[in-house]
Amino acid sequence: MSDAPLLTVRNLRVVYPSDEGDFRAVRNVSFTLGRERLGIVGESGSGKSTTGRAIMGLVPEPGRVEADLLRLGDTDLRTLNERGFRKLRGKRIAMVLQDPKYSLDPVMTVGRQIAETHRHHFRSSAKQARAAALEMLEAVHIRDPERVYTQYPHQVSGGMGQRIMIAMMLIAGPDLLIADEPTSALDVTVQHQVLAIMDEQVRKRGMGLILISHNLHLVSSFCDRVLVMYAGQIVESCKAAHLSEAQHPYTRGLLAALPELGHRRLVLPQLQRDPAWLEDVAPLTDATP
């Protein structure tokens, strides 16, 4: 990439203090992101969502975020207060959550929820916001925007809900979209449709995308690069195309566990965990390239 990276993360740490001592949910995570599609995979509890939320400044209460470097374009996220983050959210970074059933406000029409983002960031009139929202609905391939605009979240299907969510998050034109398992709550049949729509928008707008998922297959076929997380750390980072040459035994184990078409196995391979994987990897220093 020629231009400066969109997002630079170096040695990101997130700690949740508790009675039994501090819980380190994210440990020294480092990566940079250009206008590309980056996948983060890892099992449940490995710190994927926490990483995404740390970038948005949305780590919930007692949690603490530290980093050696955390930049969005030329903005240093570490020095931002809540107000500063608020200007960024929606406008420069946005987030699509897992299940539209829960992530849309059930008592507000979807149209108003989309328009709300527009009004908030552009101080636009109700009319302008409405027009922008309708346009956005069209952009995510919703057939009858006028009708959908007045519907409530429970009245739309899961796939449609997720498209509405995407519209709501992209209407203010962010540079970076974090999609946290955007399709795992959806029917298999609409998963691809939603991903395709997201992809289309990301390409058209020249955005960066972080796609968080459990699903190694999906990530490797959809993204340019893949990070594999285990217990709060990045254990593997490679081009999606080169995933088959992955080094770390955890990644290799995950790959081995993937079912292959036309290839029946008698024994499903089990992932053998090695306590050594839990040990801290060395944090990035200036010396490391």
Place this chain on the structure above:
Amino acid sequence: MNVAALATPSAHGWVRQIAGPVHRVLKVLFSVLLTFLGLTCVTFVIGRVIPIDPVLAIVGDKAPPDVYARVRAEIGLDLPLPVQYWRYLMKVLHGDFGNSVITSQPVLADLLHVFPATLELSLLALIIGVIFGVPIGVIAATHRGRWQDQVIRFGSLLGYSMPVFWLGLVGLLAFYAKLGWVEGPGRLDVGFDDIVPTVTGLIVVDSLIAGEHDVFVNALSHLVLPASILGYLSLAYVARMTRSFMLSQLRQEYVLAALAKGLSPFRVVWVHALGNAWVQLITVIALTFGSLLEGAVLTETVFAWPGLGLYMKNSLFNADLNAVLGGTMLVGVVYIGLNMLSDLLYPLVDPRARESS
């Protein structure tokens, strides 16, 4: 029917749109009917079965057996219980609760006469409770665990631990007797009686309609202390429930999503989370209003407030069982009505309830 309607929403949309609410209302009505029958059962049992011997109460214990038997037959006590209940139910449905022993008026007339006073008191208390209780509960939830939360939690705990009759006495002692800020017991000073014509029965409203400024000030000055005391109790309950509803709403994903699109926490809390909490709050407010009617029995006794509570209390001590049961029935019906109202109202705040499932 729903399968078809769901499959082709545009073709059969109107069916759903009409069938939904109608179905809902029918369901609510059915449950209201059942509860009402239960209510009459209970008052029937209290009125006809438990009392030692209603015949003796009429004829006296020296009456000859034939007089006794005649009276017994007259009031229908020789009939089987289900028949007695049926007769009772019919009377109740015609608004016949019998006559009051004290006033020798039909109980229903008495009740309608005293109820507006209670309504005035409890409505104002409810307004106080909601206007202050909801924001206070929201603030407690958003400051969970911090000092604001602690103060609010403790303050409302004191509220629902308070014996209302005692608080009333202490309030009278302080604000009426010692400080003289408010008027004492009763609804109006003696000189103001019967000046304004009754329209709604709420003197504060009626005096405004009649343009009687002095009466209004006097009535309000009588009303403000008992209403504030009851209002504090309802505030305590409303604030506690609001806090717990808000805490569960604030954990929802849509709150995270709203923050992620850049909204201010203020808007997320007061528009999105509170908008959802209202769905649950409506029922709570209806319940609060019901419990205010109860609180009124004690408060009215303390403040000599000529409402339903005082009427029931006085009837009680004059062994006027008809009047007591009539009052119980009235409160019960209002209670049921409020529940029904909240069931019918919450589609207004919850779009999910607008279609039946």
Place this chain on the structure above:
Amino acid sequence: MSDVTLRADLGHWRGWLLDQAPGSRWQARLGRWYRAWLGFRRNGLAMTGFGVVLLLVGIAIFAPLIADREAATLQVLTQRLEPASWQHWFGTDELGRDIYARVVFGSRITLTIVALVSAIVVPVGLGIGLPAGYFGGMVDAVLMRITDIFLAFPRLVLALAFAAALGPGIENAVIAIALTTWPPYARLARAETLTRRRAEFIEAAELQGASHLRILLTQIVPLCLPSVIIRLTLDMAGIILTAAGLGFLGLGAQPPAPEWGAMVSSGRQVLLDQWWVATIPGMAIFITSVGFNLLGDGLRDVSDSRAG
């Protein structure tokens, strides 16, 4: 020296209680209670409530030791309406009785009412809620309808009507309060049973041929008890307030019994000149009910944090 060994001993017990891999069912159960207690102890307000309740129980038990039983009912008409003094700590009432002694002995009445109501409400609630949840179907529908009907009643007013029909008195007050208090317990028991109904250990017991009654009593009741107890603690303040309200209206314990609500009522006539007669018993009601509410809130917090 012995202090050191004692401490070591305590440390040992602590370790045993907090053991992550308990060796016996008893150890596990005690450990669970101990952990709950540790959580509870950190909550200052809850501990205050616990203290108040303990104090109340202590006062009730040792009433004859800390106050003069005679003085509670003895009318000394020459000493009417005296303010607080060394002889009468809280002053005297309109019949010259010592208010301190009456308040102390009044705690017995209050606790008796609370205990009797609990003793009725819990078995009735379980008796209706357990079968409803366990058998489901028609049984459930009928039982829950009945519960809903009682739930739809205003508590004090129904209690009032019952008291009116049954006549005033402490027993009738208890019955009246119990009649309006049981429905939430039935609901609670039903809900708890429903969540446990399909649990494997219950099905295992069924397969072994245990009777329904036996399963309900030995498997399900113990599981329901914690939430029932918490609910009961939270309700106690309400029971006390209703009882005091009935007493205030003259429908509770009858004179000359030193019932707090009735004491407030009798002090009304002299409120403006001798404020203490009505105010002090009211304060006793208030403090007691605050104590129970604080305790109940604390218990609920502990159980919530364990569950979630």
